[in-house]
Amino acid sequence: xxxxxxxxxxxxxxxxxxxxxxxxxxxxxxxxxxxxxxxxxxxxxxxxxxxxxxxxxxxxxxxxxxxxxxxxxxxxxxxxxxxxxxxxxxxxxxxxxxxxxxxxxxxxxxxxxxxxxxxxxxxxxxxxxxxxxxxxxxxxxxxxxxxxxxxxxxxxxxxxxxxxxxxxxxxxxxxxxxxxxxxxxxxxxxxxxxxxxxxxxxxxxxxxxxxxxxxxxxxxxxxxxxxxxxxxxxxxxxxxxxxxxxxxxxxxxxxxxxxxxxxxxxxxxxxxxxxxxxxxxxxxxxxxxxxxxxxxxxxxxxxxxxxxxxxxxxxxxxxxxxxxxxxx
Numbered sequence: 001x002x003x004x005x006x007x008x009x010x011x012x013x014x015x016x017x018x019x020x021x022x023x024x025x026x027x028x029x030x031x032x033x034x035x036x037x038x039x040x041x042x043x044x045x046x047x048x049x050x051x052x053x054x055x056x057x058x059x060x061x062x063x064x065x066x067x068x069x070x071x072x073x074x075x076x077x078x079x080x081x082x083x084x085x086x087x088x089x090x091x092x093x094x095x096x097x098x099x100x101x102x103x104x105x106x107x108x109x110x111x112x113x114x115x116x117x118x119x120x121x122x123x124x125x126x127x128x129x130x131x132x133x134x135x136x137x138x139x140x141x142x143x144x145x146x147x148x149x150x151x152x153x154x155x156x157x158x159x160x161x162x163x164x165x166x167x168x169x170x171x172x173x174x175x176x177x178x179x180x181x182x183x184x185x186x187x188x189x190x191x192x193x194x195x196x197x198x199x200x201x202x203x204x205x206x207x208x209x210x211x212x213x214x215x216x217x218x219x220x221x222x223x224x225x226x227x228x229x230x231x232x233x234x235x236x237x238x239x240x241x242x243x244x245x246x247x248x249x250x251x252x253x254x255x256x257x258x259x260x261x262x263x264x265x266x267x268x269x270x271x272x273x274x275x276x277x278x279x280x281x282x283x284x285x286x287x288x289x290x291x292x293x294x295x296x297x298x299x300x301x302x303x304x305x306x307x308x309x310x311x312x313x314x315x316x317x318x319x320x321x322x323x324x325x326x327x328x
Contacts, residue, residue: 013308016308017304017305017308018206020300020304021297021300021301021304024296024297024300025073025077025080025293025296025297026227027047027071028292028293028296028297028300029069029072029073029293030069030073031139031182032284032287032289032292032293033069033072033141033289035287037286037287038287039063039065039089039286039287039288039289040056040059040060040063041067041286041287042089042286043059043063043089043090043092046061048309065087067247073160076083076290076293080293085290085294086290086295087175087290088246088283088288088290088291089286089287089288089289089290089291090282090283090286090288090291094266095290095291097292098279098291099276099279099291099294099295099298102274102275102277102278102279103275105175105273105275106264106268106275106277108175108187108191109191109194109195109198109264109268109273109275110198110260110261110264110275112191112195112262113195113198113202113264114157114253114257114260115200115201116129116195116199117198117199117203117206117208117260118249118253120203120207120251121131121204121206121207121209121210122207123138124138124204124207124210124211124212125202125206125207125208125209125210125211125212125214126143126211126214126237126242127140128140128141128207128211129210129211129214129215129237129241130220130237132215132218135298140207141208143204144204144207144208145204145205147200147201147203147204148201148202148203148204148205149201150201152197152201152263152267152270153212153266153270155197155200155201156193156194156197156267156271159193159196159197160172160193160271164193167199168254170189170192170193171189171190171193172193172237173271173272173273174190174271174272174273174274175187175190175191175273175275175306176190177190186192190273190315192271193271194267194268194270194271197261197263197270198260198264198267201263202256202259202263205245206252206256209252210249213216213245213248213249214237214242214245217240217244217245218237218239218241220238222240223236223240225242226240247313247316251310251311251313251314252310253307254306254307254310254313255306255307255310257302257303257306258302258306258307261299261302261303262276265277265280265281269281276295276298276299279291279295280292280295280296280299283295
């Protein structure tokens with residue numbers, strides 16, 4: 001890419017990003033209002049059942065639910081552009097404050113899981129490629145295939161039953177014990193089970209991809225030439241094969257964020273871990289429209305950015321991807 005084309009390229013990327021976020025907000029806004037349920041229950045609780053028709057109309061007017069959906073969206077969008085995303089019906093406070101209290105827990109669980117997954121995946125991928133078709137490779141492949149096929153929620157319940165209920169070694173829910181939010185040891189104890197599920201559920205999928213990419217490089221002509229010149233297997237593997245797959249590896253990391261993020265949300269719900277995943281489930285369940293909107297926008301922005309980063313990496317690796325000249 002030339003320096004003259006860089007500003008135009010950036011403008012296009014920014015436009016695509018903003019349009020994608022706008023489209024996401026429209027879809028989420030309309031679908032959330034088509035879903036069954038009564039948002040007044042989230043705000044007023046059991047009092048809704050005792051409301052008269054006039055009181056109900058007044059309550060809906062207070063929350064702006066009587067207007068047509070497109071009017072509600074335009075009003076929400078105007079407020080959102082000024083940084084006002086409304087209040088949470090369930091928590092009776094600004095949605096940004098609600099999310100601020102939970103997002104750190106998700107970043108801790110999801111971020112740690114993400115790093116462990118790709119560090120361990122790289123290690124296992126290299127090990128299996130190095131020991132191709134040997135006993136170690138066969139055992140890891142079989143164990144990895146089995147573990148990746150086990151549903152996250154089922155494995156979560158099994159670990160809770162074993163380590164929390166029967167052995168009583170680890171806590172079954174929460175991010176820390178009451179009054180111990182700043183206790184690092186307590187945090188680690190509560191992270192062990194959910195983190196194990198996050199890593200186990202995704203590890204082999206990426207390790208297997210790395211293994212196969214390394215084996216493709218090992219069988220390339222330049223590797224045969226290097227071996228014929230007397231280079232050691234370890235030197236060829238680490239200095240040539242591994243280095244050649246690293247750009248693809250980083251692209252894989254970027255594009256995998258939605259996959260791992262979705263798994264983290266499920267694990268949070270099963271373990272009642274107070275993060276964004278649990279909050280998303282609660283907001284959808286209680287028709288907490290403003291909270292649903294901001295959570296979906298934040299998740300969507302992260303997914304869109306990561307996909308754009310992955311695309312940029314792929315374009316850097318193969319310029320034909322950008323020009324559209326690559327063979328299919």
